[in-house]
Amino acid sequence: MAKVLEVRDLHVSFKTYNGEVQAVRGVSFDVNKGETVAVVGESGCGKSVTSQTIMRLLPSPPSMIKSGEIMFDGKDLTKLDEKQLEKIRGAEIAMIFQDPMTSLNPTMTVGGQITEGLMKHQKMSKEEAKKKAIEMLRLVGIPSPESRISQYPHQFSGGMRQRAMIAIALSCAPKLLIADEPTTALDVTIQAQIIDLMKELQEKVGTSIILITHDLGVVADIADRVVVMYAGKVVESGSLDEVFYQPKHPYTWGLLASMPRLDQSSDQDLQPIPGSPPNLLNPPKGCPFAARCKYAMKICTQEMPETSDVSSTHRVACWLQHPMAPKVEPPAMAVGGE
Amino acid sequence: MSQLQTVKMETRTTSQAKKDVILEVRNLKKHFILGKNQVVQAVDGVSFDVYRGETLGLVGESGCGKSTIGRTLIRLYNATSGSVKFDGKDIYSLKGKELKKFNQKMQMIFQDPYASLNPRMTVMDIIAEGIDIHGLAKGEERRRRVIELLETVGLNEEHADRFPHEFSGGQRQRIGIARALAVEPDFIIADEPISALDVSIQAQVVNLMKRLQRERGLTYLFIAHDLSMVKYISDRVGVMYLGNLVELAESDELYDNPLHPYTEALLSAVPIPDPETARTRERIILEGDVPSPINPPSGCRFRTRCPKAMDICSQVVPTWQEAAPNHWVACHLYNDEAKRES
Numbered sequence: 024m025a026k027v028l029e030v031r032d033l034h035v036s037f038k039t040y041n042g043e044v045q046a047v048r049g050v051s052f053d054v055n056k057g058e059t060v061a062v063v064g065e066s067g068c069g070k071s072v073t074s075q076t077i078m079r080l081l082p083s084p085p086s087m088i089k090s091g092e093i094m095f096d097g098k099d100l101t102k103l104d105e106k107q108l109e110k111i112r113g114a115e116i117a118m119i120f121q122d123p124m125t126s127l128n129p130t131m132t133v134g135g136q137i138t139e140g141l142m143k144h145q146k147m148s149k150e151e152a153k154k155k156a157i158e159m160l161r162l163v164g165i166p167s168p169e170s171r172i173s174q175y176p177h178q179f180s181g182g183m184r185q186r187a188m189i190a191i192a193l194s195c196a197p198k199l200l201i202a203d204e205p206t207t208a209l210d211v212t213i214q215a216q217i218i219d220l221m222k223e224l225q226e227k228v229g230t231s232i233i234l235i236t237h238d239l240g241v242v243a244d245i246a247d248r249v250v251v252m253y254a255g256k257v258v259e260s261g262s263l264d265e266v267f268y269q270p271k272h273p274y275t276w277g278l279l280a281s282m283p284r285l286d287q288s289s290d291q292d293l294q295p296i297p298g299s300p301p302n303l304l305n306p307p308k309g310c311p312f313a314a315r316c317k318y319a320m321k322i323c324t325q326e327m328p329e330t331s332d333v334s335s336t337h338r339v340a341c342w343l344q345h346p347m348a349p350k351v352e353p354p355a356m357a358v359g360g361e
Numbered sequence: 362m363s364q365l366q367t368v369k370m371e372t373r374t375t376s377q378a379k380k381d382v383i384l385e386v387r388n389l390k391k392h393f394i395l396g397k398n399q400v401v402q403a404v405d406g407v408s409f410d411v412y413r414g415e416t417l418g419l420v421g422e423s424g425c426g427k428s429t430i431g432r433t434l435i436r437l438y439n440a441t442s443g444s445v446k447f448d449g450k451d452i453y454s455l456k457g458k459e460l461k462k463f464n465q466k467m468q469m470i471f472q473d474p475y476a477s478l479n480p481r482m483t484v485m486d487i488i489a490e491g492i493d494i495h496g497l498a499k500g501e502e503r504r505r506r507v508i509e510l511l512e513t514v515g516l517n518e519e520h521a522d523r524f525p526h527e528f529s530g531g532q533r534q535r536i537g538i539a540r541a542l543a544v545e546p547d548f549i550i551a552d553e554p555i556s557a558l559d560v561s562i563q564a565q566v567v568n569l570m571k572r573l574q575r576e577r578g579l580t581y582l583f584i585a586h587d588l589s590m591v592k593y594i595s596d597r598v599g600v601m602y603l604g605n606l607v608e609l610a611e612s613d614e615l616y617d618n619p620l621h622p623y624t625e626a627l628l629s630a631v632p633i634p635d636p637e638t639a640r641t642r643e644r645i646i647l648e649g650d651v652p653s654p655i656n657p658p659s660g661c662r663f664r665t666r667c668p669k670a671m672d673i674c675s676q677v678v679p680t681w682q683e684a685a686p687n688h689w690v691a692c693h694l695y696n697d698e699a700k701r702e703s
Contacts, residue, residue: 065559180650210422210586212647215630219646237560240589240632243639263636281564283593285616285631286638293593295564299529 027199027231028054028077033091035069035076038084044303046072048255049091054199059225059232061246063239063278067300069255070235074201076101077233078118079108095199114144117192121204123184127176133160133187134172137194144195159190162227163220182213189220196228203235218245239282243267248336251275254301254311257330261337271339274312276353294354310342318343318351383548383580384411384434389443391426391433401654403429405604406443408681409689411548416574416581418595418612420588420627424651425601427584431550434582435469447548465495468541472553474533478525484511484536485521491544510539514569531562538569542577550582555590567594588631592616597687600624603662604654606681610688620690623663661693669694 035047047069054060062070075081077093079100093100096115103111120126128136137159138152147155153172160168163186176184185205192200202221206214222245225232236242242249242263249266251259251274259272270276277296298315301307307314313323323342330340342348391404404426411417419427432438434445436452445452447463455463468491471477478487488507492498498506508518514535525533534554541549551570555563567590573579585591591598592612599609600623608621619625626645633639647666652658658665664674673693684695 065561182650210651211588211630211632212422212626213650214632215644215646218632219644238632239560239634243634243636244632267634267636277561279634281561282634283589284635285589285592285628285633286635293564293568295568296561297565299531299562 025056026053027056027095028233029092029094030073030077031092031094033073033076033093034089035072035081036087036089038087039304042304045306046255046303047076048303048306050252050255050257051091052250052257052260054231054233056198056231057225057229058247059234059245060248060250061234061236061242062250062252063236063242064252065237065300067254067303068252070252071203073252074118074203074233074235078112078116078201079103080118110144113140113197114195115197116199116201117195117197119185119188119192119200119202119205122208123181123188124208127184127188129176132173132175133179136187137172137191140191140195155194156190159194160187162193162224163187163190164216165190181209182216185209185213185217186220189217189224193224193228193230197230199233200230201233201235204237205234206241207236207238214241221245239267239278251278254306255303256311256327256340257338258312258341259337259339261333261339265334265337269333269337270353271333271337271344272312272341273316273318273343273353277315280354310340320348381413382410383413383448384582385444385446386410386430386434387444387446389430389433389445390441391429391438392441395655399655402604402657403654404433405657407601407604407606409599409606409609411580411582413547413580414574414578415596416583416594418591418598419582419584419601420586420591420598421601422586422627422651424603424654426604426654427586427601428552430601431469431552431582431584435467435550436463437469461495465491465544466546467548467550468544468546470534470537470541470549470551470554473557474530474537475525475557477537478533480525483522483524484516484528487525487536488540488543491540495544497544506543507539510543513542513573514539515565529562530558531565534558534566535569538566538573542573546579548580548582550584552584553586554583556585556587563590570594588627589633600627603651603657605662605691606689607663607692608688608690610685614685614688618688620684620688620695621663621692622667622669622694626668661691 031051033047033050037044037046050073064070076088077100088101134153134156137156141147141152141155157168157172160171165171165183165186179187206217209217218241234246246263248262250257253274259266259275266275270279280294281296283293296315301311309324309326310328313319320342328340328342330338331344332338343351387408389404389407393401393403395401407430421427433440440453452463485507488510489503492503492506507521511517511520516532516535555566558566574581583591583594595612597610598612598615599606602623608624616628619628626647629645649666652665660675660677661679664670671693679691679693679696681689681691684690
């Protein structure tokens with residue numbers, strides 16, 4: 024399969040008064056053509072920093088790309104200057120943000136915000152762009168787009184704004200769409216509408232999607248592959264079924280076991296992960312999860328485990344995979360309670 | 362549906378007489394006046410009971426009025442009309458000593474652990490504020506109680522003299538819980554207590570709340586939009602839509618056998634973290650958005666989005682009825698008379 028994006032050993036830090044926060048510490052993953060890759064993890068795990076670094080949206084200073092490369096279409100995005108980036112942003116890589124209330128421009132009509140990109144990147148005339156904008160609004164399921172196009176974001180509801188944002192993002196038919204928590208601010212019935220819309224549009228347009236989320240339910244619904252991040256590192260990655268049905272990392276087990284499921288009875292106790300994530304001002308030397316891990320061994324606190332292959336698509340960074348490590352069984356709740 | 366005979370209001374006494382009602386809510390309304398004759402009907406005629414020692418979950422989408430109910434029950438708002446009885450006494454006519462007693466017996470845990478703790482007070486003073494107001498303890502005894510509470514919620518003595526900004530979200534929510542427990546309440550209203558927390562931390566807080574309920578015989582009103590978590594923690598669940606309660610039943614019954622079309626749609630929209638289930642299950646995707654509570658639809662408020670709407674739904678407000686034992690619903694589909702007429 025053709026690779027659209029390759030992230031290789033990316034390190035991103037922020038300078039603060041208290042020192043350097045190492046938000047992303049050696050992240051690598053690929054995105055293939057037409058697939059949806061979900062990046063999951065808790066707040067502060069570096070998932071949003073990774074996505075914003077791909078778009079190069081983080082101001083520098085305070086952010087710094089310490090090392091690594093992001094290959095897109097034969098170019099290393101970390102090396103491009105503002106002018107070159109402008110050609111890529113919106114045209115080849117587009118982004119949908121979490122909060123539809125604050126990420127649209129309140130002083131511009133919705134139509135104006137869609138045509139802006141079309142006129143800049145596709146050199147369309149104003150008339151053509153307007154026609155295309157109406158078509159896009161209709162595509163994302165906004166009724167009577169002809170009149171909606173001249174309205175302002177405050178005249179749209181939350182779900183409609185998120186639809187409008189998707190219309191803006193997809194208007195130039197980007198190769199890659201980054202959706203950063205696209206449904207977190209929405210109610211469940213609206214969330215279901217938006218997920219359906221994204222799936223449908225992906226089939227039609229063939230865009231690759233990076234979905235940043237903390238909601239494993241959304242992941243199960245839409246993703247082809249899953250990347251699990253913890254404290255700035257990728258701890259496990261694999262196909263959707265591999266990560267959900269044969270998870271190998273104790274953090275992934277913890278995530279799956281700490282969520283109640285609607286289709287299960289409530290007599291099982293939830294198994295929370297004790298403690299909280301480490302401070303990235305001064306990240307631990309060994310595995311970042313060791314302090315919260317039930318299975319931690321001596322080596323876990325001393326050295327970061329190598330990433331090992333479980334299958335050709337399934338990779339995990341855990342000392343339990345080492346041939347000398349004891350064999351442990353994941354908790355029943357982590358593997359679907361079967 | 363024929364076996365689901367319409368059972369009218371009177372039958373409730375027979376089926377539920379054994380249980381001890383701690384809170385009785387009847388036809389509660391809370392309207393907010395916006396001026397220019399505009400009124401937001403945030404809660405519009407809600408009736409339910411809460412039994413001693415149980416957890417009643419309230420779910421619904423944003424703007425459905427679930428938080429307004431919580432705030433009205435604890436008298437942060439005054440009800441527009443309707444009655445609320447706590448331990449048999451009408452809470453809106455309480456005065457003086459009785460009011461103070463009520464304030465002690467009912468406590469609240471708030472959604473945002475960052476905004477609900479005073480940043481200028483130490484944890485000790487935050488937790489002890491209720492103890493001071495109600496004169497429950499002084500000096501050494503006061504300190505001993507606070508430390509005991511901190512240990513109960515999984516913190517310890519050294520945390521007592523710190524300020525809220527020194528804590529993580531999960532720890533702050535624990536402080537909020539300790540504050541609520543400090544005055545030894547019987548009834549706790551938890552308004553989205555875990556939605557601001559990360560998944561792995563949510564389970565910690567929920568397990569803590571469950572343990573406290575077992576140890577202290579607390580009654581919870583658990584308000585949330587996360588249906589999986591509500592099902593997990595609640596004995597019974599009420600579903601709200603646009604200011605009305607549309608369905609109320611025991612949680613397994615509600616999830617296995619939803620009657621109201623809105624409950625059905627809501628349940629089918631909840632993402633389930635299981636790829637196989639996600640691939641195979643049928644989802645009901647509702648069209649459109651929730652209408653404005655300023656000018657709600659006539660008749661049944663859900664009819665504009667309801668896949669099963671009939672003619673009568675726009676004309677008559679459905680009655681709140683017990684369609685099956687302990688299973689309450691407000692929908693014309695379960696009203697035989699209404700069905701015949703349409």
